[in-house]
Amino acid sequence: MGEFLEFDNVSRHYGDIRAVDGVSLAVRKGEFFSLLGPSGCGKTTLLRMLAGFETPDAGRVFLDGKDITAQPANERKVNTIFQSYALFPHLSVWDNIAFGPRIAKRPRKEIAEDVEKMLKLIQLSDQAWKKPDQLSGGQKQRVAIARALINKPQVLLLDEPLAALDLKLRQRMLIELDLIHDQVGITFLYVTHDQGEAMSLSDRIAVMDHGKIEQIGTPAEIYEAPRSSFVAAFIGDTNFFEGEVDEIIEGEYSRLEIEGFPPVVCFNDKQLVDGVPVFISIRPEKFRIWREKPDLDWKHTVVKGTVEDVIYLGHSTKYWVRVQDYRIAVHRQHHRFLLDEKPIRWHDDVWLSWHADDGFMLERYREADEQLMETPPEKVGEAQGRT
Amino acid sequence: MSGRPRAPSGTEAAPPAGRVEWMVSLPSLVWLTVLFVVPTLIVFAIAFKPVSSYGGIGAGWTLETMRSLANPNYPAIIWRTLWLSAVTMALCIVLAVPAGYCIARAAPRWRRLLLLLVIVPFWTSFLIRIFAWKVLLHPEGPLKRVLVALHLVDPATTLLYNAGSVLLVMVYTFLPFAILPIYAAAEKFDFRLVEAARDLGASSLRAFWSVFLPGIRRGVMTAILVVFIPALGSYVIPDVVGGPNAEMIGNKIAQRTFVDRNLPHASALSTFLTLAVLAPMIAALGLQGRKGRQPIIEEAG
Ligand SMILES: Nc1ncnc2c1ncn2[C@@H]1O[C@H](COP(=O)(O)OP(=O)(O)O)[C@@H](O)[C@H]1O
Numbered sequence: 001m002g003e004f005l006e007f008d009n010v011s012r013h014y015g016d017i018r019a020v021d022g023v024s025l026a027v028r029k030g031e032f033f034s035l036l037g038p039s040g041c042g043k044t045t046l047l048r049m050l051a052g053f054e055t056p057d058a059g060r061v062f063l064d065g066k067d068i069t070a071q072p073a074n075e076r077k078v079n080t081i082f083q084s085y086a087l088f089p090h091l092s093v094w095d096n097i098a099f100g101p102r103i104a105k106r107p108r109k110e111i112a113e114d115v116e117k118m119l120k121l122i123q124l125s126d127q128a129w130k131k132p133d134q135l136s137g138g139q140k141q142r143v144a145i146a147r148a149l150i151n152k153p154q155v156l157l158l159d160e161p162l163a164a165l166d167l168k169l170r171q172r173m174l175i176e177l178d179l180i181h182d183q184v185g186i187t188f189l190y191v192t193h194d195q196g197e198a199m200s201l202s203d204r205i206a207v208m209d210h211g212k213i214e215q216i217g218t219p220a221e222i223y224e225a226p227r228s229s230f231v232a233a234f235i236g237d238t239n240f241f242e243g244e245v246d247e248i249i250e251g252e253y254s255r256l257e258i259e260g261f262p263p264v265v266c267f268n269d270k271q272l273v274d275g276v277p278v279f280i281s282i283r284p285e286k287f288r289i290w291r292e293k294p295d296l297d298w299k300h301t302v303v304k305g306t307v308e309d310v311i312y313l314g315h316s317t318k319y320w321v322r323v324q325d326y327r328i329a330v331h332r333q334h335h336r337f338l339l340d341e342k343p344i345r346w347h348d349d350v351w352l353s354w355h356a357d358d359g360f361m362l363e364r365y366r367e368a369d370e371q372l373m374e375t376p377p378e379k380v381g382e383a384q385g386r387t
Numbered sequence: 388m389s390g391r392p393r394a395p396s397g398t399e400a401a402p403p404a405g406r407v408e409w410m411v412s413l414p415s416l417v418w419l420t421v422l423f424v425v426p427t428l429i430v431f432a433i434a435f436k437p438v439s440s441y442g443g444i445g446a447g448w449t450l451e452t453m454r455s456l457a458n459p460n461y462p463a464i465i466w467r468t469l470w471l472s473a474v475t476m477a478l479c480i481v482l483a484v485p486a487g488y489c490i491a492r493a494a495p496r497w498r499r500l501l502l503l504l505v506i507v508p509f510w511t512s513f514l515i516r517i518f519a520w521k522v523l524l525h526p527e528g529p530l531k532r533v534l535v536a537l538h539l540v541d542p543a544t545t546l547l548y549n550a551g552s553v554l555l556v557m558v559y560t561f562l563p564f565a566i567l568p569i570y571a572a573a574e575k576f577d578f579r580l581v582e583a584a585r586d587l588g589a590s591s592l593r594a595f596w597s598v599f600l601p602g603i604r605r606g607v608m609t610a611i612l613v614v615f616i617p618a619l620g621s622y623v624i625p626d627v628v629g630g631p632n633a634e635m636i637g638n639k640i641a642q643r644t645f646v647d648r649n650l651p652h653a654s655a656l657s658t659f660l661t662l663a664v665l666a667p668m669i670a671a672l673g674l675q676g677r678k679g680r681q682p683i684i685e686e687a688g
């Protein structure tokens with residue numbers, strides 16, 4: 001077994017529910033690895049099988065070259081940060097953090113030193129004798145982190161650790177988690193349904209849906225090169241168009257036929273052949289919006305539409321543009337000089353263009369994909385049961 | 388205090404807790420004073436009254452009764468009362484904690500059935516259940532025959548009329564009273580804490596001991612009080628299954644009242660018992676109160 005942490009074809013079913021269904025996954029040592037997916041997709045179950053609270057129905061789990069599938073939870077060198085924090089209410093912050101080392105029967109002096117070090121790391125040295133219910137959410141969170149880290153686990157498991165915090169605190173903890181990961185160099189396995197968290201923290205992400213892994217890759221790979229329509233829709237906003245491969249041009253590119261559109265040129269990395277039904281997914285920020293029809297080379301597609309809505313977002317403006325049957329979301333960044341320009345308003349006729357490399361072609365074969373087509377981009381997350 | 392930014396928190400000014408608390412507890416305070424404190428004081432007072440010739444209470448005051456408590460029979464009876472009650476309490480707790488744990492962890496469907504089983508004995512009169520034990524333990528009774536047949540006891544042993552039989556029936560009687568508060572505490576316990584302890588390397592036993600038990604300590608405290616106090620005062624059980632060799636203070640008080648018609652003496656014994664009950668209770672409440680009152684959060688952030 002080559003990798004540090006490995007799930008080998010692991011499954012866990014509850015009656016008819018396939019909570020985890022044949023997952024294979026390898027995490028490198030020291031990596032910040034995220035499991036990302038809508039709630040109910042099996043992330044927690046997968047994590048619990050690594051922690052030792054669930055036993056797989058099939059498959060094996062390896063850690064540092066050892067098969068730990070049947071090892072009891074208390075003998076595994078992994079520690080968990082629970083979503084509810086699960087701090088011991090009858091113990092002080094200090095005693096909570098010292099819980100693990102005391103069970104490991106480490107010398108008193110060593111424990112005291114380590115606890116102090118941890119308290120410093122989480123900046124709670126002056127609150128060491130408080131009970132958990134006297135702490136704020138963010139403080140509890142940090143105590144939970146210290147209580148786990150002090151045991152020097154081989155892997156730190158984090159199950160939606162920020163879900164219970166408010167937005168501002170979440171953003172701060174995000175930065176702290178990142179810092180802590182850099183400082184301790186322990187492998188982090190991070191579970192979340194929030195793509196923003198996963199994108200900003202992770203070295204690599206595994207996107208899960210219905211107990212299966214949809215795609216594993218770096219945040220950029222997953223955003224820029226989604227392998228399925230689910231991934232494309234779940235990570236960020238996107239627009240889907242439905243079409244068919246018409247002809248292959250110059251190997252890498254192909255021309256697509258989309259009803260009501262001029263021929264669309266698209267990058268064809270999957271080598272799809274003529275006549276294959278496809279989706280093309282184009283992110284809102286990949287479009288350019290014009291008042292006049294632009295004159296661009298053959299790799300660009302240009303379509304005409306009507307503005308149906310304008311939403312000013314501060315860092316950008318979102319336009320809804322009607323093109324044939326499609327309602328396309330377009331993001332446009334602001335520049336100073338735009339203030340002088342005549343602004344684009346409702347009912348204006350505009351031209352949209354995009355480059356062939358900015359569209360993503362995905363084979364159309366699943367029923368779920370058909371449903372995605374019916375859902376406007378900003379609703380996709382909800383449609384997938386995201387909470 | 389650190390200079391970190393504060394998180395928004397919902398700390399509002401609490402209403403003047405003192406006055407509200409007083410008003411809320413006034414009715415029960417009056418109730419307790421009239422029906423508990425005053426009668427107890429009357430009993431205390433009677434202990435210092437002489438006996439009248441007709442078995443009533445005479446006029447004037449005397450320390451005679453208090454002196455007569457130095458009866459050479461009493462130390463043994465007091466000692467028996469104390470240890471029987473203490474052992475009953477200990478056994479009840481030892482049995483009730485795992486029972487409460489199991490009921491709290493059982494699937495809801497089973498939980499209801501198990502709770503029903505705990506409560507079912509209350510549907511039969513207490514006296515009938517005690518006499519049923521007498522029948523069971525009787526030298527000619529079914530239990531004895533089975534045990535003799537299995538060669539577990541000598542045919543000459545008596546299962547009845549000793550401290551052992553009193554202990555057995557006391558544990559039987561008080562166990563449900565111990566299980567219920569412990570179950571109530573266990574049911575509210577967050578079992579994810581046990582998982583967290585396991586995660587941090589604790590064996591199941593260790594997690595039970597250092598996380599579950601502290602988590603239900605209030606239930607255990609309540610169980611201790613509701614078993615130990617009535618156990619100290621029990622007199623029907625030692626009377627029915629104990630006999631003269633297993634008498635407790637309760638029997639003596641009854642005897643003084645109904646047989647000797649010496650109310651001051653009975654009062655003196657009762658006073659002693661009441662003080663013995665109050666002392667541990669006040670100690671326990673004081674301990675609980677100190678732990679229960681947490682300082683108000685002075686900083687959140
Ligand atoms: N103990 C269990 N018994 C029955 N079903 C369960 C149990 N745990 C999880 N499930 C089901 O398995 C699926 C995956 O759950 P979970 O791993 O918690 O998802 P996630 O953490 O991604 O939200 C869900 O449909 C959930 O209802």
Ligand SMILES: [Mg+2]
Pocket residue numbers: 040043044045159160
């Ligand atoms: Mg979960």
